[in-house]
Amino acid sequence: MTGNLSLERGLAVLDLLKDIDEPIGVRDIARRLDQSAAAVQRILNTLAEHGYVEQIAESRRYRLGHSVLALARYILRKDRLVGLAEAELQALAAEGCFNAFLAVRRDDRGLYLLTVQSKSPVVIRSSPGESFPLHSTALGKALLMELSAEAIIEILGQAPLERLTPRTVTEISKLVVQIHGSESVGYTTSIDENFAGLIAVGAPVRDASGAIVAGISVAYPRSVGPLVEIAEVGETVMAAATRISASLGYRDARSQHKDPSHAA
Amino acid sequence: MTGNLSLERGLAVLDLLKDIDEPIGVRDIARRLDQSAAAVQRILNTLAEHGYVEQIAESRRYRLGHSVLALARYILRKDRLVGLAEAELQALAAEGCFNAFLAVRRDDRGLYLLTVQSKSPVVIRSSPGESFPLHSTALGKALLMELSAEAIIEILGQAPLERLTPRTVTEISKLVVQIHGSESVGYTTSIDENFAGLIAVGAPVRDASGAIVAGISVAYPRSVGPLVEIAEVGETVMAAATRISASLGYRDARSQHKDPSHAA
DNA sequence: GAACAGCATTCCTAAATAAGGAACACCCTT
């Protein structure tokens, strides 16, 4: 898997700007990426020509440019997965007063593709393009379903699992057990594990080959918990996920849950 | 203005994928960009590592990857202009049953940053990241305000002005006169010029230096036109644009004297 | 107010890097 190193360096600049809120100077970028100022200057010139970065007129510092929206539009308007999921998420948000999410895995993090806020006063502020931890969220666990213990450790084992609340599972072996246990029921949960007072229920989305390519989840405040049976929410979320999977061409041999390994 | 040619080629691939709806193969990209398949392969490998492109498993073709959303999030959530304009656009959409837009100029096209749909049944389907012609839209003309005739010709003169409706202004000299004429009233209009039956009114947004950095507009069906005086809509739009400009630090010498802070 | 320290930006040449033809493996269709 050989690549293009110059392009790599340019993308590193983009990725850096993405993670920095404040505009940043050429030399500052060069320092952080361990490159010469001249090299970064040339990279910024090229990125600026395409509108992917912009220079603040007076401070001469750089930030991401507005043209990146044109790229995002492709995903939000042309991507099949996003298009199919949107109606399902909105139905979930409307029916159950849930916040609803669609995400994919990106290395050791989840990446929100769609976020639909509930009509209820309690709203979870997340937006498409935002990333989130896999180990503490229902959606993250759904994205890790049907992976072997080795594969999960390969993905999450590089860094210690961050303790976000007292109930976060920080032992990877326990997390593996939890995820593997969820495969028989078909949905995942996170109760106070990512944010105190928040309950989330997730389920995986499959493409035509049967591979898990995305996940959806709903989240709601713990306070309404007693009113709703988690298992019931799980069935609702699973049903929505299954409909999305079916639209993507997934045909489950057994229309019930369980045993997805032999999808023809 | 020297740049980085390898990065340039990589961005060309991104820009191509952005404009193509269907996934595309390596050799096909190479043909369109007049490069070798091997070079494009290396570029795609690097882009894929960052998640900016994805390969369809079975067809082995490539399309834009979901990570581009992470870049867009920066603009939609961190950009000052977008943040300030959002409330104003929503107010415009709610009060007047208008579709409301925020955009910047990108070379010879406009680029929507925000689009807010009206509550009325007639909705204009546009989304952030979409581009639009400057010469036939109120928003486009607002983005060209206060430019000299030479500058406007420099921007739009490369290609003939496309006739989108019978009322589109396709003579650049007439367009210049129209734009310059709008500067004294402060707002721009497009009546059936971009899309038959559609009326739009736009106004420029300025930063602290007084330069026009963006524009806003509202659009509504011609059928409700007789009910609303365009001049009145113009004042409403201008007022919203002025508020955004003020939030960006613009202090107009000619505007109403409120001026609480000291200007040096 | 002058020297200074920081900045973005440009030039030039050594040296790292990418390009491209050819080759390989893998579908399809014929």
Place this chain on the structure above:
DNA sequence: AAGGGTGTTCCTTATTTAGGAATGCTGTTC
């Protein structure tokens, strides 16, 4: 079974980049 299509990799040439030094600018400090 053959042919044309695909994505992908290898290897050498030579294109292209990197980086120190230089420039001009801005704001700060002594």
